[in-house]
Amino acid sequence: MIPLIGLVIGVGLGLVLQPTVPLWLEPYLPIAIVAALDAMFGGLRAKLDGIFDDRVFVVSFLGNTIVAALIVFLGDQLGVGSQLSTGVVVVLGIRIFSNVAAIRRKLFRA
Amino acid sequence: MAGWADSGAGCQNGLMAEGQGRGGGARRVDASMSLLADLFAGDALDSGYAAAARARPNKTGTMRRRRGVGLAGVSAMLALTGLLAAVAGLQVRRHEPAAVKERHRLIAEIRDRTATSDALERRLAAVRKETERARAAALARSAAGRRARQNLARAADAAAATERTGPGLTVTVDDAPSGATAEGGDGTDGANGTADSGLVYDQDLQILVNGLWGAGATAIAVNGRRLTSTTAIRAAGDAILVDYRPLSPPYEVTALGGDRLRDAFDRSAAGEHFRTLEDQFGIRVDEHEARATLLPAAAPPRLRYAREETRR
Numbered sequence: 001m002i003p004l005i006g007l008v009i010g011v012g013l014g015l016v017l018q019p020t021v022p023l024w025l026e027p028y029l030p031i032a033i034v035a036a037l038d039a040m041f042g043g044l045r046a047k048l049d050g051i052f053d054d055r056v057f058v059v060s061f062l063g064n065t066i067v068a069a070l071i072v073f074l075g076d077q078l079g080v081g082s083q084l085s086t087g088v089v090v091v092l093g094i095r096i097f098s099n100v101a102a103i104r105r106k107l108f109r110a
Numbered sequence: 111m112a113g114w115a116d117s118g119a120g121c122q123n124g125l126m127a128e129g130q131g132r133g134g135g136a137r138r139v140d141a142s143m144s145l146l147a148d149l150f151a152g153d154a155l156d157s158g159y160a161a162a163a164r165a166r167p168n169k170t171g172t173m174r175r176r177r178g179v180g181l182a183g184v185s186a187m188l189a190l191t192g193l194l195a196a197v198a199g200l201q202v203r204r205h206e207p208a209a210v211k212e213r214h215r216l217i218a219e220i221r222d223r224t225a226t227s228d229a230l231e232r233r234l235a236a237v238r239k240e241t242e243r244a245r246a247a248a249l250a251r252s253a254a255g256r257r258a259r260q261n262l263a264r265a266a267d268a269a270a271a272t273e274r275t276g277p278g279l280t281v282t283v284d285d286a287p288s289g290a291t292a293e294g295g296d297g298t299d300g301a302n303g304t305a306d307s308g309l310v311y312d313q314d315l316q317i318l319v320n321g322l323w324g325a326g327a328t329a330i331a332v333n334g335r336r337l338t339s340t341t342a343i344r345a346a347g348d349a350i351l352v353d354y355r356p357l358s359p360p361y362e363v364t365a366l367g368g369d370r371l372r373d374a375f376d377r378s379a380a381g382e383h384f385r386t387l388e389d390q391f392g393i394r395v396d397e398h399e400a401r402a403t404l405l406p407a408a409a410p411p412r413l414r415y416a417r418e419e420t421r422r
Contacts, residue, residue, distance in 0.1 A: 002181055002185050003181070003184045003185045003188045004188070005185070006184075006185030006186065006187075006188040006189040006192070007188040007189065007191060007192045008192065009189050009192070010188065010189035010190060010191060010192025010193040010194075010195075010196065011192040011193070011195065011196045012192075012196075013189070013192075013193050013196070014192065014193045014194075014195070014196025014197045014199075014200065015196050015200070018197075018200055019197060021197060021198075021201055026201070029194065029197070029198050029201070030198055032194060033191070033194045033195050033198055036187075036190070036191040036194060036195075037191065037195075039187075040188065040191055042159070043184070046159040049159070051159050051160060051162070051163035052159065053158075053159055053162035053163070054180055054181070054183055054184050055162070055183075056158040056159050056161075056162045057183075057184055057187065058183045058184065058187055059158070060158055061187045061190075061191075062187075
């Protein structure tokens, strides 16, 4: 429950403060968010499986986010930034999908 | 190649060590490279969770407390997710209207400039008329002046610099209604009926205008713009430009000429061309005659080589 409140507080902060994103960070922000969502759903699934571990969650969250942004950054330097970000989004998207499917099976038994 | 062999050996060693350590759970040789296989197997959960769960019973509760980051850490991460998502969403919203606004501003500016240019043209026409009157009055005073006036009138008429009235033929052509190309014609259109095959091209207008000249027209205007001997009919993108001004369909080509103009045009190659366009592509062609048609004067020609003498 408290983590959910944290999520709401984060959204509220973003909407209220409206921080401007530095230009160099802009291409990496969406990818970082997709990675963060992936970690979030992974954590939720682990929670429902009863094997949630806060340390694994925090480390995988930070690691995924940073690595996803780094991959896109590297792709940008090599001239394949948009293709690589598509790749990252596809891979993370599949993971999010299958995690959400597992959560759905757990919750609704269907 | 050497690297491959090395890593293979490493994996095998790892497998043996694991086999001894936990007694079972054989590891695949390519475990570190099975990204897609894992993805499609649906086993997408971060293996760290499973590992942590396995490790848990070995450790005491206090141990785990010490190593974990607790509820605060999890909440902080989720707050970070929310923050990032909100900021990114705002960013997208903020950029989208900028592009739309820019587009509207450009469109407004185009309309504005076109209106200004139209107003200037109208004023120019008024001033020219006044000059004409003053010149006629000045030339009417002598016999030589009257002769000059006649020559001038003939030249102005040929250069389309004066209005003209008379019986005229108006040919209206318009793009085919969308979807008409498929049903129009005799079914052969389906194969070559591309999206823009029903559009009137600049070449069609050129053929039409040349056909009208050939049929004996003495003055022609397209959508109210009088053609001179040097007026260009061209295309820029999808728009047809006449005298470098964009036109929008329907295109109304008005020609002044005798009673036989219509017959002559219908019998000409241009008339045939448009009947074909009508049959094959569904382009709408409509001809109708009017007893009295007024064609405006063309825009004054620009002097290219002649120069006004500067007074000292």
